[in-house]
Amino acid sequence: MDEKVLSRDFEVSHLYQIDTYLQRGGYEAARQALRMKPEEIVEEVKKASLRGRGGAGFPAGMKWSFVPKVDKPKYLCVNADEGEPGTFKDRFIMSHNPHLLLEGITITSYAVGINLAFIYIRGEYERIAQRLEAAISEAREKGFLGKNIFGSGFNLEVVVHRGAGAYICGEETALLESLEGKRGHPRLKPPFPAAVGLFQMPTVINNVETISTVPLIIKNGASWFTSLGLPKDGGTRLFGVSGMVERPGIYELPVGTPLRKIIFEYAGGVKNGRKLKGVIPGGMSAPILLPEEIDVPMDCESVAKAGSMLGSGAIIVLDDQTPILEVLRLVAKFYSHESCGQCTPCRIGTSWINKIVRRMARGEGRKGDVDEIERLASQIKGRTLCPLGDAAAMPILAIVQKFREELEAALR
Amino acid sequence: MSMPSWETLRQEVESLAARYPKKEAAILPALHLVQRKLGYISPEGEKFVAQVLGVRPVRVREVVTFYTMFSQKPLGKYHLQVCSNLSCTLNGSQTLLDYLREKLGIEPGETTPDGRITLSTVECLGACDQAPCLMVNDDLYGRLDKPKLEALLASLE
Numbered sequence: 132m133d134e135k136v137l138s139r140d141f142e143v144s145h146l147y148q149i150d151t152y153l154q155r156g157g158y159e160a161a162r163q164a165l166r167m168k169p170e171e172i173v174e175e176v177k178k179a180s181l182r183g184r185g186g187a188g189f190p191a192g193m194k195w196s197f198v199p200k201v202d203k204p205k206y207l208c209v210n211a212d213e214g215e216p217g218t219f220k221d222r223f224i225m226s227h228n229p230h231l232l233l234e235g236i237t238i239t240s241y242a243v244g245i246n247l248a249f250i251y252i253r254g255e256y257e258r259i260a261q262r263l264e265a266a267i268s269e270a271r272e273k274g275f276l277g278k279n280i281f282g283s284g285f286n287l288e289v290v291v292h293r294g295a296g297a298y299i300c301g302e303e304t305a306l307l308e309s310l311e312g313k314r315g316h317p318r319l320k321p322p323f324p325a326a327v328g329l330f331q332m333p334t335v336i337n338n339v340e341t342i343s344t345v346p347l348i349i350k351n352g353a354s355w356f357t358s359l360g361l362p363k364d365g366g367t368r369l370f371g372v373s374g375m376v377e378r379p380g381i382y383e384l385p386v387g388t389p390l391r392k393i394i395f396e397y398a399g400g401v402k403n404g405r406k407l408k409g410v411i412p413g414g415m416s417a418p419i420l421l422p423e424e425i426d427v428p429m430d431c432e433s434v435a436k437a438g439s440m441l442g443s444g445a446i447i448v449l450d451d452q453t454p455i456l457e458v459l460r461l462v463a464k465f466y467s468h469e470s471c472g473q474c475t476p477c478r479i480g481t482s483w484i485n486k487i488v489r490r491m492a493r494g495e496g497r498k499g500d501v502d503e504i505e506r507l508a509s510q511i512k513g514r515t516l517c518p519l520g521d522a523a524a525m526p527i528l529a530i531v532q533k534f535r536e537e538l539e540a541a542l543r
Numbered sequence: 544m545s546m547p548s549w550e551t552l553r554q555e556v557e558s559l560a561a562r563y564p565k566k567e568a569a570i571l572p573a574l575h576l577v578q579r580k581l582g583y584i585s586p587e588g589e590k591f592v593a594q595v596l597g598v599r600p601v602r603v604r605e606v607v608t609f610y611t612m613f614s615q616k617p618l619g620k621y622h623l624q625v626c627s628n629l630s631c632t633l634n635g636s637q638t639l640l641d642y643l644r645e646k647l648g649i650e651p652g653e654t655t656p657d658g659r660i661t662l663s664t665v666e667c668l669g670a671c672d673q674a675p676c677l678m679v680n681d682d683l684y685g686r687l688d689k690p691k692l693e694a695l696l697a698s699l700e
Contacts (some may be wrong), residue, residue, distance in 0.1 A: 193689065204564065216628045216667035224647075254575070254612045255624075255668055257681040290562045295571055295610035311655070312570035330564050364690040373671030375628040380672045415667075417631065446669070447629055461629045465666055475579075 135383045136347055137340070137366055146263055146389035149269040152230040162344035164238040165283040165348075167168055171205065172242035176345060178353035180365040181499035182222075185301070185338030186414065186442045188364075188431040191345075192390035197334045207240050207248035207312065208336045212294055212301035215252060216413035216465060217445030220369040223381045225252075225259045228343070233289065235342035237280065238349055240287050244500050247288050247478035251306050252459055254295045263291050268423040276535040277434075300396045302517045303336040306473065316473045317517035334384040338443075340369060342413055360386030366429040368444045375405065375450035387428040394425070394448055405450040409533070413442025415462060416522035418529030419449075439529070455534040456492055456541050459504075462530065466523035477520040480511040484527060496542035505531045549591060552580060560658050563587045570606050573678035574613055583614045611665075619654045619661035621700050623665065626676045629678040639692055646696065660699070 135141075145151045146203040152158070164172055177192030198205060209232070213221040225232060236248050252260050266287050270276040278286045292310055294300050300309045306320035307329050328334020344366060357365040359407050364386045370393055373379045377399030384393060390412055394400065401407050407422040412429070418439040420427070434441040449458060467485035472478045484507050487500050505528065512524035531538065555576055560569040560613045574595060575590040584607050593600040607613045625631075640651070645664055647655055654661040670676045673685020684695055 211668045214667065217630060217671050218667075219669045222669050225560075253611075254679065255665075255670070258683070284695035293572060293575055294612075297610050298667075309571065310568060311565070311607065312567040312596075312598075330568075371671065373674060374633050379630075379674070380630065411629075429698055445671070453633060455616050457632070458629065461627075463633055468666060507656060523684070 136351075137231075137369065137383070138227070138383045141223070146228050146239060147226070147230070147266065149230055149266065150272060152228070153515045154455070155352075155517055157230055158234055161234045161237045161275065162281050163335070164349045165241055165281050165285055169242045169244060172238060172349065175353050176242070176348055179348045179356040180353075180361070180363050181344055181348060181356070182364050182431055183338055183341035184368060184443065185342070186215060186416070186440075188441060191337060191341050194325065194337070195239070195335055197323065198243050198335060199326060200244070203332055204247065205243060205245045205333045206335070207236060207243065207245045208303075208329060208334060208337055209250045209342055210301060210303065210306060210336055211249065211250050211252040211338070212258070212298075212306060213256070214298040214301045215416060215445060215467075217411065217414045217447045218371055219373070220261060220371050220381055220442040222256065222446065223369065223371075224339055224343050225256070225263060229259075229263050230270065231272050231340055231343045231346060232263075233266055235345040236289055237275065237287060239335065239337065239342055239346050241285050244389055245335070247290070247425070248288050248498060249310060249329075250289065250291045251300070251310055252291060252293055253300075254293045257293070260291050260293055267291070270353060285328075297464075297471070299471040299517075299519060302519060305517065306336065307334065316469070316471055317519075319516055323416045354436065355441060355534075361430055364432065368429070368431065370446055372446045372448065374411075374446075374448040375402040375453065376400070376448040377402050378392045384429075387430045387433070390420070390425045390427050390429055390434075390446070393429065394445060395397040398446075398448070401448060401450050405448075405452060408449045408451045408455075410449065411445075411447040411526070412537075414445040415438070415447070415465060416518075416526060417442045418460075418525050419533060421533060424483045432479065455530060455537050456488075456526075459527065459530050460488050460492045460527050462523075466519070466527075468520060470523070474515040474517075474520060476511045476514040477523065480507050480520075481523050483507055491538075491541055494541075498542060500542055501535060501538045544571040545548070552576065552591070553595055556592065557597060561597060567602065568597050569596060570598070570603060571610070574603070576605060578618075585619045617654070617658070621660050621679055622661045622663065623677055623679055624663045624665040624668070625667070626668045626670075626675065627649075627664040628671075628672035630667075634674040635688070636677075639675055639677065639687055642689055642692060643696075 140301040180190045181191045299334045300315040305315035324334045408447040409419045508524040508527040560566040563612045593603045677684040
C-alpha cells in the first residue's frame with residue numbers, strides 16, 4: 132500500500148493556511164466530533180488501536196480513559212519537543228499542516244473535557260512555533276477555537292509554549308515541570324499525569340503525530356484505521372529515514388511494513404552503493420539491529436521482539452565504512468550531555484562512559500575499557516526515575532555486545 | 544542591540560503570564576523574550592523576570608542554567624549552531640565545523656572579537672533528512688556542503 136493518509140495533502144502549496152486546509156476538507160472531523168458524545172470519541176480511538184507515536188507506544192484512547200471524570204480543570208499537553216536523534220516527523224507535520232494538529236487538539240480536548248491545551252515545542256523550532264501561532268489566530272478568527280466552537284457550547288484555548296534546549300523535556304513528566312517554569316526534572320510515577328499532571332491537575336500528554344492522527348480516525352472510523360495497519364497497532368506511521376541512505380526523508384507507510392523494505396525499496400538503499408552495517412530503528416535510544424535482523428515488521432511488538440524498539444519510528448542507517456567507535460562516541464556524548472542530573476546512576480554513568488569512549492576515540496583506549504562500558508551501562512539500566520537511563524544504557528549495551536570485536540580492536 | 548524599555552518588557556511579560564493558570568509558568572517564555580531583546584540573559588534580566596513573575600531570583604537562575612538555549616554571555620549578532628549528532632556527522636558536519644573554526648578563528652562556545660558571530664555545536668536539530676544542517680539564529684540550513692556554507696557565511700552582513 133502506498134496510499135498516504137496523514138500526509139496526503141502535504142505537497143499542496145500553502146496547506147498551512149486555513150483557507151487551503153478548508154478546501155481540502157479541513158475541520159470537518161472536528162465539526163463531526165463535536166456533535167458526538169465525548170465518550171463515543173474515546174471509544175472510537177480505543178477501537179482504532181492508535182498507539183502513541185512519540186516513543187513509548189502507549190494506546191492513546193486508553194490514556195484518555197484514565198483521566199478521572201472530576202470537576203476540576205484538565206489540561207492537554209501536546210509533546211512537540213522532538214529531541215530523539217533521528218526524528219523529524221513532527222517538524223514535517225507542523226510545518227506542512229499545523230491545522231491538522233489543531234483539529235486533533237480540538238477533538239481530543241472535547242473528548243476528555245479539556246478547555247486549555249498547550250503545545251510544548253522545542254525552542255529550536257521557533258519558525259514552526261510562529262507558524263502554529265499564526266494557525267491558532269486563523270482558527271480563532273473562524274470560530275474554530277475560542278468560545279462556543281461550532282455552536283456546541285465547547286470552549287478551547289491553545290497556547291504554544293517554547294522549550295529551551297533540553298532533550299529530557301520530551302519525557303512527559305519533565306515536560307510538565309518545564310511547562311510550569313522549572314528545570315526539566317522528571318517526576319516519580321505514580322501518580323500518573325492522567326490523575327495528577329500539569330499544575331497538579333488531570334493531564335493528557337500526547338505526541339504531535341498521535342494527535343494529528345485523531346481527525347482521520349473520526350472521519351473514517353476505527354475499522355478503516357486498523358485495516359490500514361494491524362489490529363493491535365493501527366494506521367500508518369511517518370517513518371523518518373536518515374543517515375547513510377540514498378533518499379533520506381519521511382515515508383508514510385502502514386504500521387508493520389518491514390524495515391528492510393523501508394530502507395531498500397522506499398529510501399533507495401545504502402548511500403553510494405555501500406553495504407549495510409546496522410540500523411537504529413526507532414531513534415537513538417533504540418538498540419542497533421544488524422543487517423540480518425532487519426526483516427522485522429515495523430510495529431511496536433515486533434520490533435520489541437527483535438530486541439529493539441519502534442520508538443519514534445526514526446530509522447538511522449549506518450554503512451560499512453562507519454566506524455562503530457564513532458557511533459558509540461556520538462551516542463555516549465549525547466546522553467551524557469542530556470542527562471538531567473537528577474538520578475546518580477544516569478548522571479555519573481553517562482559521563483563516565485563518555486570519558487572512556489572519548490579516550491578510546493583519541494586512540495588511548497585501554498584493555499578492559501569495553502567491559503567497563505558494559506558494566507557501567509548495565510548499572511544505569513533500570514535504576515533511574517525516568518526512561519532516559521534506559522534510553523542511554525540500551526543502545527550502548529547493544530553496540531558493545533554486537534560489535535565487541537571491532538571495539539576491542541581499537542584498544543591498544 | 545538597542546536597549547528596550549523595562550516598562551515595555553514588563554507589559555510583554557505580564558501578557559505572557561496571563562496565558563497560564565500560574566504566573567511562574569511564564570518563566571521560560573519570559574527568558575526567551577529577554578534574550579531576544581538583550582542578546583543574552585544578563586543578571587538584570589534574570590532579576591527582572593523574577594520580580595515581574597513574583598518568584599525568588601534563584602527560581603529563575605536554576606532555569607537559566609539548566610537549559611542550553613539560555614546564554615549568560617552576550618551572543619553574536621549571528622548564532623551559528625552546527626548539529627553534531629549522528630546523521631549529520633555521518634554526512635560530514637565535522638568538516639563544516641572545522642571550516643567554520645578555521646574561517647572564523649574561534650572554537651565552539653566562542654564569539655568573534657567583533658561580536659558578529661557566535662559558534663556552537665548542538666545536539667540533533669530534528670532535520671536529519673537535511674543532514675548536515677545548522678541553524679543561523681532561528682533559521683535552519685540543510686543539505687550543506689563547503690561551497691554552500693561559504694555562500695551562507697558571505698550572505699551574513
